[in-house]
Amino acid sequence: MQVVMNMILDTSHMTNLATIIDKELLDAGADHVLIVDVTGNLIMERGSLHMEDISSLAVLSAANFAATAEIAKLIGEDDFTLLFHKGDRRSIHFSRFGKEYIIITLFDDNVSLGLIRIKSGKAIQELSSILYGNEGRQRWPL
Amino acid sequence: MAFIDLSRNEIQAKLVYYGTGRGGKTTNLLYIHESMSKQVCGKMVTIDTKGDRTLFFDFLPLSVGKIMDLSIRIQVYTVPGQVMYNTTRKLVLRGVDGVAFVADSLRVQRQRNIESLQNLAENLQGEGLNIKEIPLVLQYNKRDLTESNIPLLSVEEMEEDLNKELRVPYFEASAVKGYGVYETLREISKRTIKNVIQKVGGQLER
Numbered sequence: 541m542q543v544v545m546n547m548i549l550d551t552s553h554m555t556n557l558a559t560i561i562d563k564e565l566l567d568a569g570a571d572h573v574l575i576v577d578v579t580g581n582l583i584m585e586r587g588s589l590h591m592e593d594i595s596s597l598a599v600l601s602a603a604n605f606a607a608t609a610e611i612a613k614l615i616g617e618d619d620f621t622l623l624f625h626k627g628d629r630r631s632i633h634f635s636r637f638g639k640e641y642i643i644i645t646l647f648d649d650n651v652s653l654g655l656i657r658i659k660s661g662k663a664i665q666e667l668s669s670i671l672y673g674n675e676g677r678q679r680w681p682l
Numbered sequence: 683m684a685f686i687d688l689s690r691n692e693i694q695a696k697l698v699y700y701g702t703g704r705g706g707k708t709t710n711l712l713y714i715h716e717s718m719s720k721q722v723c724g725k726m727v728t729i730d731t732k733g734d735r736t737l738f739f740d741f742l743p744l745s746v747g748k749i750m751d752l753s754i755r756i757q758v759y760t761v762p763g764q765v766m767y768n769t770t771r772k773l774v775l776r777g778v779d780g781v782a783f784v785a786d787s788l789r790v791q792r793q794r795n796i797e798s799l800q801n802l803a804e805n806l807q808g809e810g811l812n813i814k815e816i817p818l819v820l821q822y823n824k825r826d827l828t829e830s831n832i833p834l835l836s837v838e839e840m841e842e843d844l845n846k847e848l849r850v851p852y853f854e855a856s857a858v859k860g861y862g863v864y865e866t867l868r869e870i871s872k873r874t875i876k877n878v879i880q881k882v883g884g885q886l887e888r
Contacts, residue, residue: 546683546684546685546686546878546881546882547683547684547685547686548686548688548882549685549686549687549688549689550688550689551688551689553689554687554688554689554690555689577683577685577777578776578777579683579696579776579777580696580741580757580777581683581685581694581696581757581777582694583685583687584687592724592725593724593725593727595724595741595743595755595757596724596725596727596741596743599727599741599743599757600727600741603729603738603739603773606773606776607738607773610769
């Protein structure tokens with residue numbers, strides 16, 4: 541059993557998260573990036589897309605992870621840490637970090653999946669130190 | 683789990699509508715969604731099967747004003763009520779901050795209401811939560827059928843079955859007609875936000 545705790549982030553945390561997302565993913569060509577927790581809370585979003593249903597995207601992404609974790613158990617895995625959905629024009633990449641957070645990257649067909657995977661990995665290492673405290677970076681993969 | 687973003691002065695909390703299958707949880711959300719201003723209420727997401735049964739959950743985001751200069755955003759979920767979907771119910775309960783239990787007033791559902799409330803207690807325990815401590819309200823739904831020939835449980839019977847030990851607020855309601863829906867939402871929102879503020883209050887000092 542894992543008890544989910546309340547979380548408070550102040551302005552400096554949010555600014556640091558935004559800087560990492562901008563540097564690693566948006567500058568690499570991603571359209572939009574969200575950080576959500578596994579219960580569906582939207583922690584932050586950055587990017588150029590205007591989406592009115594951003595809460596729905598956060599919630600459904602968390603649910604998507606939860607549902608695929610059940611599939612993972614059927615094949616002897618605890619869960620899957622990475623999901624990818626390919627669309628005609630836009631694709632979406634999900635990567636869980638730690639036990640509690642998911643980074644969601646939306647990108648179009650001008651950007652390669654490989655680049656997004658590499659950049660997500662880098663972003664996660666830096667984000668972990670903020671969301672899991674100073675020791676987060678050393679604890680990666682969590 | 684509540685999430686507090688101090689850069690935007692915002693609290694996000696999670697409410698779950700729980701109860702037996704076909705008890706009216708989704709109808710509660712639909713009524714709220716259809717009757718609330720779109721400035722307050724976001725788009726409702728529902729993942730259902732071909733019929734009218736909820737497969738995964740329904741979701742409705744609400745912005746319900748301010749407290750202590752913090753904007754309150756409430757994410758309202760329903761669970762699938764059917765017994766077989768317990769894994770899904772556990773997933774939806776993850777990180778819950780408050781629960782509205784929707785009990786079906788139909789007499790034939792008496793045992794199912796009791797079992798569903800027990801199932802809620804067990805699943806909350808799995809999350810490290812105690813049904814006697816978490817913000818909770820009961821809604822006795824389908825009271826509009828009182829005037830029909832369909833056998834209904836009396837409010838006293840429902841109180842005896844479900845609320846004897848919990849002693850939480852209850853509301854008579856008809857989600858189809860809309861009465862009791864807002865009363866339920868208002869009370870559980872109030873209790874949930876109060877609870878979250880109490881829990882994190884000390885940490886909010888800047």
